[in-house]
Structure formats: C-alpha cells, structure tokens
Amino acid sequence: MTQPLSKFGSITFATILLAFSILLVLHKPLPPGLCEKSTVDRVVIHLFEPILRAFYYYPANYIFTTPANQIWWTRYSLGLLAKTMGPVTLFERHLVRVTDATWNGVHVRTYEPRLVENSTDGAVIFIHGGGFAIGSVAMYDSLTRRMAKSMNTFVVSIDYRLSPETVFPENLLDCEKAIDYFLENSLEKFKIDPKKVILVGDSAGGNLATAIAQRRAEKGAEPKLLAQVLLYPLLQLVDLQMTSYRYFHKRLTGIAFVDPASVAFYYMLYAGIPLEKAKELVPIVLTNGHVKPDYREKIDKLLTYRTTIESTHTYNTTKIPKRWEIVENSEAQNLLEKVIFDPNFSPIMRENLENLPKSLIVTCEYDVLRDEGLIYSERLMASGVPTKLINYKNGYHAMLNMHNEITEASTCLDDVMHWILEQF
Structure with a gap:
C-alpha cells in the first residue's frame, strides 16, 4: 500500500506543479533557428523568455499603461533581472579594480585588471544600450567586468543621462565629454596610450558610438580612435518596414x-x-x-x-x-x-563615411535591428573603411546581457574580445 506524501513532499510537488503550469500557460513557441546552435541554449531561452515576459513585458504593457509608469517599471524590472545575470564572486573582485568617477560632469565606471599590468597599453570605452531611456553602468557591470578581466585591458563604461529626462543631443554630448576627458588624461592619469582606444557600443549605445566616431572623423579630431565595435546598433528612424x-x-x-x-x-x-x-x-x-x-x-x-x-x-x-x-x-x-535625417541622431543618414576607424559590426538574425547593421557595414566597406561583419545566425537582440547563460552570447563576446585584442 502506497504511503501518502509528507507535508514537505506535498508542498514540493505542488510548487513544481504550479511552476510547470505557469510555464505552460506562458509558453510561446520560438522560431526554428533561434538559439538552436546549442540544445542547452534553446532550453535556457525557452525558460528565460516567459520569465522576462511575465516580470517585465506584461506589466509594462498591461498594468503600468501610462508611458511614464511604463518607463519606470521597465527600468526597475530590468534592473532587478540584471542583478541575477552573471553575479560577481568575491574572487573576481580581487581580479578587477572597479572605480566610480565623474569626468567633465559625467558619471563613469572604470575597470582595471589588478593582478597583471595592462598588457595592451590600450583601453576600451563602452557605451551601454537601452533605447536611450533604460540601462546603466550597473546593469552592464557583469559584461564590462568580464571584458576587462578577460582582455587584461582597462575598460571605461559611460553612464550618460537618459531620456525622456534628457533628450538629443545632450545624451550624445555626455558621452563625448567623458571620452574627451579620457583621451586628454589617458597617458598621464591612467598610463594608457591615447592612440590605442577602441569605442564599443551596443544597441542605442551603438548609435551613440557610431555618431561619435563620425563626428570625430568629420572634425579630424586627434587622437584618432583606433577602432569601433558596434553591437547590434540602432542607426535609423526612417524605415521601420525593412x-x-x-x-x-x-x-x-x-x-x-x-x-x-x-x-x-x-x-x-x-x-x-x-x-x-x-x-x-x-x-x-x-x-x-x-x-x-x-x-x-x-x-x-x-x-x-x-x-x-x-x-x-x-x-x-x-x-x-x-x-x-x-x-x-x-x-x-x-x-x-x-x-x-540628422546623422548625429540617425548615423546611417550620413552620406560621407570615409576616414572612419576600422570597424567590427555584430548583427543577430533574430533582431529587429539586423538590417540596419548589415546596411551600415556594406556602406562602410564601399567607402573604403576596413570592416568586419559577423551576423550570428542563432542570435537575438541584447544577447550579450546573457553572456554567462547563453553559449551563443558567450561565443559572440569571445569573438569581439579577440578582434579587439588583434587591433591592440
């Protein structure tokens, strides 16, 4: 005769059943190809996407329906979720020295490898994404910390002001002010060769990085950027039917x-x-x-x-x-x-793309922004700019925020870091 479940067993069984039922209700079939390079990736994204939808997407669209509340909830919920991605261990804290500072009135966070002297003599300046309205250096801390540690390279992450509180072109100018400060003081204060600075941006940060690289090239600003890395960049608002x-x-x-x-x-x-x-x-x-x-x-x-x-x-x-x-x-x-049509706002609208720094452009197949990245890379190459394009056939927008959880994202980050080190 079978024995009834204990109280603990009953609670455990009920919890598992409830969790399974919730996931079943929230389940949406993902398109074939998305994260299919790895079975584990496919399972992880099938589990994570419903959680993201329940915690962020549904409340933002059906509960916090006013635009102001929508932005507040999106910032709050994604900020909390970011803390669960790639937690920092105590050991890692000894590998990278993290410092918050203000440069020309703009908050930045710097990452300096502790144990080995900077082997590249260069630096990466990172501009985060988030539609110009979401995101912070804290949300990207896991990513920028890994870049500094893995490349043994000084990394700067810029905390520019966000929209709608701050609007174009002030967000862009924040980034320029921070970059100008670093280039002016890199050698004396940080022992970084100002000619070995690579600008990196993802999504809306890719927009800001692109615009800054264009503006510096147009002005003939010195020192020149060594290279730019544009990660699934947002580049235009003229054609949303691509x-x-x-x-x-x-x-x-x-x-x-x-x-x-x-x-x-x-x-x-x-x-x-x-x-x-x-x-x-x-x-x-x-x-x-x-x-x-x-x-x-x-x-x-x-x-x-x-x-x-x-x-x-x-x-x-x-x-x-x-x-x-x-x-x-x-x-x-x-x-x-x-x-x-202002190239400072929609960088793909700039007609002359000559004399821009060597470029790496990353696009993802399952990303609404895929096509503008492909178009911009083609235009750069046609203008004589040394350009490498990588389109991740199984990737999706903002996947680098899951660089610890998704193999495709980790591979992408490794590819990016390898390219950066080659430039140094």
Whole structure:
C-alpha cells in the first residue's frame, strides 16, 4: 500500500506543479533557428523568455499603461533581472579594480585588471544600450567586468543621462565629454596610450558610438580612435518596414525581445517628443508615415542594400510579409523632420563615411535591428573603411546581457574580445 506524501513532499510537488503550469500557460513557441546552435541554449531561452515576459513585458504593457509608469517599471524590472545575470564572486573582485568617477560632469565606471599590468597599453570605452531611456553602468557591470578581466585591458563604461529626462543631443554630448576627458588624461592619469582606444557600443549605445566616431572623423579630431565595435546598433528612424522589422511582426510579436513599437517609442523620446504624443504616434511611425514623401529618394539611395537583404536574408525561407500601406501623418512628419535625417541622431543618414576607424559590426538574425547593421557595414566597406561583419545566425537582440547563460552570447563576446585584442 502506497504511503501518502509528507507535508514537505506535498508542498514540493505542488510548487513544481504550479511552476510547470505557469510555464505552460506562458509558453510561446520560438522560431526554428533561434538559439538552436546549442540544445542547452534553446532550453535556457525557452525558460528565460516567459520569465522576462511575465516580470517585465506584461506589466509594462498591461498594468503600468501610462508611458511614464511604463518607463519606470521597465527600468526597475530590468534592473532587478540584471542583478541575477552573471553575479560577481568575491574572487573576481580581487581580479578587477572597479572605480566610480565623474569626468567633465559625467558619471563613469572604470575597470582595471589588478593582478597583471595592462598588457595592451590600450583601453576600451563602452557605451551601454537601452533605447536611450533604460540601462546603466550597473546593469552592464557583469559584461564590462568580464571584458576587462578577460582582455587584461582597462575598460571605461559611460553612464550618460537618459531620456525622456534628457533628450538629443545632450545624451550624445555626455558621452563625448567623458571620452574627451579620457583621451586628454589617458597617458598621464591612467598610463594608457591615447592612440590605442577602441569605442564599443551596443544597441542605442551603438548609435551613440557610431555618431561619435563620425563626428570625430568629420572634425579630424586627434587622437584618432583606433577602432569601433558596434553591437547590434540602432542607426535609423526612417524605415521601420525593412525585412527584419516585417519578420518580427510575422513571427516574434508578443515575445519579450526588442520590438518595433518599443524602438519607435524610445527613439521618439530621445528626439524630445513628449511621452503621451510619442505613444500616440507609434502606429504612424511603424508604417513610415512620419517621413515626408520628398525624402524617400534620399532614403532609397542611402539604404540601397535593402534590396539585396530582401533576397538573401530570408529567415530559413520563411515568407516575409510585403510592405504595408504607409499612413501619412503631417504632425509626425513636422515633429520628426528635423532629427531623423540628422546623422548625429540617425548615423546611417550620413552620406560621407570615409576616414572612419576600422570597424567590427555584430548583427543577430533574430533582431529587429539586423538590417540596419548589415546596411551600415556594406556602406562602410564601399567607402573604403576596413570592416568586419559577423551576423550570428542563432542570435537575438541584447544577447550579450546573457553572456554567462547563453553559449551563443558567450561565443559572440569571445569573438569581439579577440578582434579587439588583434587591433591592440
């Protein structure tokens, strides 16, 4: 005769059953190819994505429905989740000296390897992502710490001010101020060769890094950056109907990855559009209705590689929806006209890309921003800039934030660090 479960056993069984039921309810099938390089990766992302959706995505979209509360919850929830990713051990604290400082009025965090003298004589300056409205040096601490430790290289992480409290171009200028301070003082204060500085940025940070590299090249600023690394960069707000955007609408809607609506919303906040108005205009921007017809010829010229992407990057023969009808809106066009063609805001809009530093561009197949990274790399190469492009066929946007949990992300980070060390 079987014995009944003990009280502890009953609670354990009920907890497991409840957890399984919740995951079953939250489960959404992920597209084939995403994180399929590793079975473990696929399992981890299947477990993590529902948690991200339940903890961040659903509350932000269905509970904290006002734009201001939405931003507050997104910052709070993702900040908490970041603390669970790649915790720092006591041993690691002895390997890297971490210092918070203020340079030209901008908060930065520096990472200096403790045990071995900087073998490269150079430095990495990192600009974090988060749609210009989310993120901090603390959220990226695990990533930047690993870069400093693994490359035995000095790393600077910039804590620029965020939108909507601070808007374009002030966020960009924060980064420039910090970079200028470092380049002016690198040799005397940090024993770093100012000619061996590499600028790295991910997502919106990739936008800021791209704009800064362009601005320095245009001015002929000295010392020149040794190289730039753009990790799944956000580069434009003129075409939100590219292939990667349309694929997201077909296959990834409702999954807690960076989505077209968030790109449009946060980019408009960076442009200085008020919260409620930005929320209202998102559906217009998603159709490209914010772009005056007069500019479409210019866009076609600068984004000409789009036609190649249409035929060569087809997501395992998944049928991509055709472009949908543009919903013209004169208010959106008038509000955004001044910024969306400004290369300091949309770096892909800069016509002359000559004399830029050697570049590494990382894109991910399952990323709404994939196509603009591909286009920019093609334009850099056409302009004579030594450029390496790596498109991770199983990757997704912001995967480096899971560099300790996902093999594909760890491999990507290793590839990036290897390329950086080659430049030094």
